[in-house]
Amino acid sequence: MDFRGASAEAVAALTDELVGLTGSGEGADALADGLFTVSRTLRTEPALRRFTTDVSVPAEAKQGLVRQVLGGKVSDSTVGLVASAVARRWTRSHDLPDAIEHLSEVATVRSSASDAGRLADELFSFGQLVQQNPELRDALSDPARSTADKTALVDSLLSGKALPATVTLAKQALAGTYRTVSVALAEYQKVAAAVRDEGVATVRVAKPLTDAETSRLADALQRAYGRPIHLNQLVDPEVLGGIKVEIGDDVIDGTIASRLDDARRMLAS
Incomplete structure (x- = not known):
């Protein structure tokens, strides 16, 4: 907001x-x-x-x-x-x-107290589930469905599997204050990070980073931005190799796909 x-x-x-x-x-x-x-x-x-x-x-x-x-x-x-x-x-x-x-x-x-980091991860995962599943996205945004029906759907997906705070915010996303449920969940991630005085980065990779690679990347971003950075890792087949990091309006693109695009532009000029 x-x-x-x-x-x-x-x-x-x-x-x-x-x-x-x-x-x-x-x-x-x-x-x-x-x-x-x-x-x-x-x-x-x-x-x-x-x-x-x-x-x-x-x-x-x-x-x-x-x-x-x-x-x-x-x-x-x-x-x-x-x-x-x-x-x-x-x-x-x-x-x-x-x-x-x-x-x-x-x-x-x-x-969520000490589980605030887990909360941010769960919000990101649920947001990705909504974005990648058109039927679910439509069900949660359908004005013809009652709020109680949508709430029951969220319960069936998250209750007993996610933190109570995650379930609460997922249900709150149905209120319509934000443009879409996906936008609401993204905003809640920012709130979760702000409460912990962190930034949020979306990291696109061809395959999941190892724990050591994740730690090195988080340390490097913390040094660059002067505060801890919470990483949302997204496996994207179009990346091919390397990583692409998005923090607010900043984009750090070290992917093979990006380098190939640069090469194509150079050959075309």
Whole structure:
């Protein structure tokens, strides 16, 4: 999600508050559920959203309404964090529900604690499964299918095989906040990496890297970018040999296919 100006400042401050609330991850899953519920409520109740983002309304009035509406329906920590959110300035009114949903994603990642690296891997693997299976992709995006039906499908694929946090985020991807389920899963990977202060690289190879090769590549990228880099490894037959690394807008192409293309262009010129 893209936040700018006052909204970006608010999200940063609220994220710090969330980290203080969740500590080592205990209670983060309940907080995540509550925040996601609130984000949906704000989207489906435009009058509530307008009131809580209206700069002419005193912060105390907004917080009072939040406590009245949410009290007893979500945890006290959720109410407190949302009350803090409505007291802040937002660049656009829809930034508030987007920010609260983003906080629910952060809380879900934090609930995985020391398994955050595994969470990122599982999100990537499920994202690849969705992209490479047209029938599954259509089933998860079909507006004629109920959310309950889609949720049951995700459960059948992941429950008992993946972390609870992975299952939670996979179901949250069905909400339609992002353009597609695949886009949502990719964004969740970025959140998982950001929580661990990591970058994310997609590594395309002709065959899986060995543990030693993976370690050397991760070390080299960490030196180049000044922070740890989480590697998403993708076996791609078109690579032929070598590797292609994509980090944000940066592309490091050391594949045989790339060198052959360069040679063809030189011969054609």
